[in-house]
Amino acid sequence: MSQFGEYIRNRREELQKNSPSMFSLRKVAQEADIEPSYLSKIERGLQPPPGQTTIEALARVLDEDKDVMLALAGKVSDDLSKIIQKRPKLFATLIRELKDMPDKAVLRLVREVRDGEW
Amino acid sequence: MSQFGEYIRNRREELQKNSPSMFSLRKVAQEADIEPSYLSKIERGLQPPPGQTTIEALARVLDEDKDVMLALAGKVSDDLSKIIQKRPKLFATLIRELKDMPDKAVLRLVREVRDGEW
DNA sequence: CATGTTGTGTAGTATATACTACACACTCCA
DNA sequence: TGGAGTGTGTAGTATATACTACACAACATG
Known part of the structure; x- marks a missing residue:
């Protein structure tokens, strides 16, 4: 069960x-450029989550994190996919290695990279 | 243009x-459980790359890296997607941060993680 | 009490994805 | 010289994805 619908209904309410x-x-439907009945069904889980474009529009309207919303829909942002696809071995290894690492450890890496500890 | 077809044709030859x-x-088609004519068309780029399951089968038969083959097909392995989806903000930040980093830098991170420098 | 606004139900559609089925021509070689 | 194996061409199919169009009942509100 995708929690996507429930999540955006709660947020919207x-x-x-x-x-x-x-x-x-x-x-909200109008802002996201979809039919109200469609949004209604999505919110109640009668329809699967919409496509990436619509999810991003909803994230914008509801002021939510696009990566979180895509994740709830079982997707990964295209820009991330492309980064991975440019160096698939490298990123695949890294990500699998980080799979079970605690948030703190991953965050430390992010900071290391950002601060340019090279 | 997806280079997928050319790549597997070369590899197979x-x-x-x-x-x-x-x-x-x-x-090869038989091992990968698809029709020969379908594989022929894929190899010549007359058909888009096949689905994830078939790509993985082909990678196995041709003894190639599954992540590389998926990348050539414009996809990302499901297991990686799921890892990202469990902690979308965390991984999205990290991956975007690493986008333009040289291989060496990313590899260093991989090693750091693997060796448990905590 | 009519008008607008709320969410919802029904019934579709267009396009993409991921293939199958089978016939055909060519080459090798026993 | 015919049978096995090579790759390919044509013509489909099933299923999923991503929606639209429009009518409807309930509520409120001026």
Whole structure:
């Protein structure tokens, strides 16, 4: 079961509390350029999550992290895929190696890279 | 243009030189559980690369790296996708950060992780 | 009490993905 | 010289993906 629908419904309803007119299902659907009934079905899990473009539009409208939303939909952002595909062995090895590492350890790597410890 | 077809044709012909009977198009197709005509078309780029399962079968038969072959087909292995999807922000940040880093730098990270420099 | 706005139900469609089935021509070689 | 094996051409199919179009009932609100 993809939690995608539940997640965006919760998020939308939360936003709707503060600005009811801006976050009705119809408004959000319109912003994301899809039919309201389609969004309704997605939110209730009657339809699988939409395509990458629509997910990104929804992430924008709902001010959510695009990578998190894609993950909930069982996808990986195209830009990440392309980075991996340019050096598949390298990234495959690294990612598999990091699979069971605690967040802290991975974050340390990120910081190391960012600070340019070379 | 996906280089996938050209790549596996070259690889197969190379293997065919040494063991002609084991690496005919038909034999390879049979091992990979697809129709010869389909493989023929894939090799000549008349069909897009096959699905993940078939690519993995071909990688096995041709003794090639599965991640490299998937990359040539514009895909990313499902197991890698799942690792990313479990901690999307973390991995997205890391991968984007490593995008333009030289191989050496990334390899150093891999070694660091493997050797458990914590 | 009519009008607008809410979410939802039904019934589709277009396009892509991932193939199969089978006939054909050519070459090798016993 | 005919039978096995080579690759290829044509013509499909099944299933999944990613949606649209429109009608409808419930609610509120002016």
